[in-house]
Amino acid sequence: MSINSSKHSLIFTLFLLFQLTSPITKALAGTPHLINFRSQNLYPESLAWDAKNQHFLTGSLNHRTISSISDAGIVETLISDTSLPENVTVLGITVDSLHNRVLAVIHAVHPLPPYNALAAYDLNTGNRLFLSLLPSDDQPALANDVAVDFKGNAYVTNSIGNFIWKINLQGEPSIFSKSARFTENPVDRDSPCNFCGLNGIAYVNNGYLLVAQSNTGKIFKVDAEDGTVRQILLNNVENLTCPDGVVLRSDGVVLVVSPEANKLWMLKSNNGWSEGVVYDKIDLGDEGYPTSVVARERDRMYVLYGYVKEGVLGSLGRESFRIEEVRSPKESEDENVWIYVMVGFGLAYFFYWRFQMGQLVKNMDKKIN
Ligand SMILES: *[C@@H]1O[C@H](CO)[C@@H](O)[C@H](O)[C@H]1NC(C)=O
Numbered sequence: 001m002s003i004n005s006s007k008h009s010l011i012f013t014l015f016l017l018f019q020l021t022s023p024i025t026k027a028l029a030g031t032p033h034l035i036n037f038r039s040q041n042l043y044p045e046s047l048a049w050d051a052k053n054q055h056f057l058t059g060s061l062n063h064r065t066i067s068s069i070s071d072a073g074i075v076e077t078l079i080s081d082t083s084l085p086e087n088v089t090v091l092g093i094t095v096d097s098l099h100n101r102v103l104a105v106i107h108a109v110h111p112l113p114p115y116n117a118l119a120a121y122d123l124n125t126g127n128r129l130f131l132s133l134l135p136s137d138d139q140p141a142l143a144n145d146v147a148v149d150f151k152g153n154a155y156v157t158n159s160i161g162n163f164i165w166k167i168n169l170q171g172e173p174s175i176f177s178k179s180a181r182f183t184e185n186p187v188d189r190d191s192p193c194n195f196c197g198l199n200g201i202a203y204v205n206n207g208y209l210l211v212a213q214s215n216t217g218k219i220f221k222v223d224a225e226d227g228t229v230r231q232i233l234l235n236n237v238e239n240l241t242c243p244d245g246v247v248l249r250s251d252g253v254v255l256v257v258s259p260e261a262n263k264l265w266m267l268k269s270n271n272g273w274s275e276g277v278v279y280d281k282i283d284l285g286d287e288g289y290p291t292s293v294v295a296r297e298r299d300r301m302y303v304l305y306g307y308v309k310e311g312v313l314g315s316l317g318r319e320s321f322r323i324e325e326v327r328s329p330k331e332s333e334d335e336n337v338w339i340y341v342m343v344g345f346g347l348a349y350f351f352y353w354r355f356q357m358g359q360l361v362k363n364m365d366k367k368i369n
């Protein structure tokens, strides 16, 4: 092969590769996973991922149930606790895989009589392990979301009282963190979430909690030992609008979802959450009121569209809900870059090999002649 034709074939090959890899990278990623599921009047507010049994779990606006949702959208009622007061809501739920339990926040929406509790159920049998009434000194309270640490302590946010309860492994409740930090920011009275303070909560491995406050758009770092609170400085954003569900991905990225703004924010920190940056901001589907987000294997992100607002406003009758996988365009770009880099290395290696073979053939020719 002459030098000229080899150069042409190189350019041609590169051209072909760039033409080919774009659809290939798209095909490798596939389309995001969409799970439609049907359950009359379920209106689930929160989502959890049960890694052991490989299905999602959701609560319900007033069925007093926890349901499992398979990847194929098969719904099964895992727990039905009719000993709870009629029509109460199963709000935040979380899987405590170390203790094989699911923890569920139970709240009675106005005008039902006040009721705030945390229930724990065995994941295998569905048996209730405890039902712990949450004390609020007769003040109005809204038990909302729950996170669990490695010892099995649960942390529940109070959206009206703006404090955090702690419930230990045995189910004994206490008021854990009632910091002035939680009430020092002005509340936007015109905001659709103005009634709702502390909301989504996530436990971070190094012994602290991250908590979102809906009506100020703030995120707090709470020490899981002593309950001391710091507001996290978010460097590059306007305030988050009505943040709701919060979850930690295994790579340390924190996901925050807002049903009012229809957004998923991806937050990162390189100093243990003294400060953070919004690293990506993703627009979600504008129908379905996405209140909850989870991360499952290989950091895949799934959002629940449970139409809770519709249910709370009283237009019951809905049967179909959905869970949707969400992809970060930024992270897909990064993946594409890596694929190009790998293809580049492959090509370089191939041409080097061809060059050596050429030399070898030449040397052999020399020897033979
Ligand atoms: C629960 O909801 C049903 C249906 O809306 C209603 O008929 C019933 O009276 C409610 N029960 C309570 C205790 O509010």
Ligand SMILES: *[C@@H]1O[C@H](CO)[C@@H](O)[C@H](O)[C@H]1NC(C)=O
Pocket: 185, 186, 216, 238, 239
């Ligand atoms: C963000 O929140 C702070 C305090 O809560 C407020 O003073 C400020 O005006 C808000 N900024 C925007 C852009 O909304």
